[in-house]
Amino acid sequence: AQKVTQAQTEISVVEKEDVTLDCVYETRDTTYYLFWYKQPPSGELVFLIRRNSFDEQNEISGRYSWNFQKSTSSFNFTITASQVVDSAVYFCALLQTGANNLFFGTGTRLTVIP
């Protein structure tokens, strides 16, 4: 069984604030992959990051950073100094070993207010 929970349905922040989007997952696999995608109002899902289950090293890419903690089954995403262009729906997704399809959470809608 697999499950991806994004408990935050909607978040609003003022521009330049930091914001963290939470993702908690469940899987019986010991090897799996986790992803974050961004879906702006145009609708296209944009790949942001992939993380392997055996690599718990945190990653930073510009204003984006990801915190993977296997002990708590969480893969959280932080945007530093948010900008209006960050407004979008963000999805966390899980790919189990041997599976072909991504399993998505329900998404978090982020609104950055200028």
Next chain:
Amino acid sequence: DTGVSQDPRHKITKRGQNVTFRCDPISEHNRLYWYRQTLGQGPEFLTYFQNEAQLEKSRLLSDRFSAERPKGSFSTLEIQRTEQGDSAMYLCASSRRGGKNYEQYFGPGTRLTVT
């Protein structure tokens, strides 16, 4: 590289009509996926192709749905006798050959409205 493209971007149809969507994956990608996304939800997997072979179909893919990828390049998704419950965004994704099925790249989607 051009990205994944989908056509049409929007489709409005009356209940009972058939519709067909097209997806052109990234050129060197041999894996192609179809997902469906309803309002307020994440995408849900429909089916998967490796080259021209359809290797997996989810339970969401009822008998009214059929997908093809005849030459291992573009793919079509047809819905017969559409129902209002079919209204959704249909997303296509592709990934590269070899290795794991990660880093799926998505197209802009086809938004279907069944009236």
